[in-house]
Amino acid sequence: MERVAGAGIDGGARVRRDPDWWTLPAATGKWWELELPSKALGAELTARIWSPAEPTDRVLVAHDGPAYEEHADLGRYVAASITAGRIEPIHLVLLPAGDRENWYAALPAYARGLGLEILPQLAARLSSGRPVAALGASLGALALLHCQRHHPEVFAGLFLQSGSFFQPRFDRQESGFARYLAIVRWTGRVLRAGDGPAVPTTMTCGRLEENLANNRSMVEALRAQGYPVTFARIEGGHDWPAWRDALDPHLTSLLRRVCP
DSSP states (O other): OEEEEOOSTTSOOEEEESOGGGTSOOOOEEEEEEEEEETTTTEEEEEEEEEESSOOOOEEEETTHHHHHHHHOHHHHHHHHHHTTSSOOOEEEEOOOSSHHHHTTTOHHHHHIIIIIIHHHHHHHTTOOSOEEEEEETHHHHHHHHHHHHOGGGEEEEEEESOOOOOHHHHGGGTTSTTHHHHHHHHHHHHHOSOOOOOOEEEEEETTSTTHHHHHHHHHHHHHTTOOEEEEEESSOSSHHHHHHTIIIIIHHHHHHHOO
């Protein structure tokens, strides 16, 4: 089946087929689990990790990791992309969402837990001194940028899909969400900032979704603050098929840049 998918920077569209990595050979590796306690969150997360057979110190961390694996075949994307030579061998860490609508909604305790506890534990266990590349969608994307603003040293690059960067001028329909005002206040501070702890960032957003306006606004702000931002408007809406289809070439390009 063919579909039209946005593949250009800041627009543009071309015809593309379903991802070829669905049928490409997958690199050899193994799945295993790691317990990650966090005092800041008063909880312990069980991360599911795929490690390639070839030793590596590169790490890719996914917010909503189990959902990315179930609905977007993230593990197969990574393994197939390694075999194809598109990306270097890399550990894939699937982080569960926990109390998602609270933790991922610009919660300071989550930024502390992720930046100061969870990611350092991963680095120690994976024998990696590198900053991590990280991806997330919707609130998961918001939470990654929120953490990166507080703990920039732990991130090599961000892949943010359809981030929930709520602003009153665009998103009053979201005002019933319990942490809407917390997100609005934090987003406003980022938009007004004169500079920021820049890191290579790729953002994707569907042409048909409500978050497109606030994503474009955030792209402009981050670029003005020195972030090297790539922005791709993709076909589809706020859903897993759209996010899955954007992994290649957009996540591929980011990983080639930040995890050489």
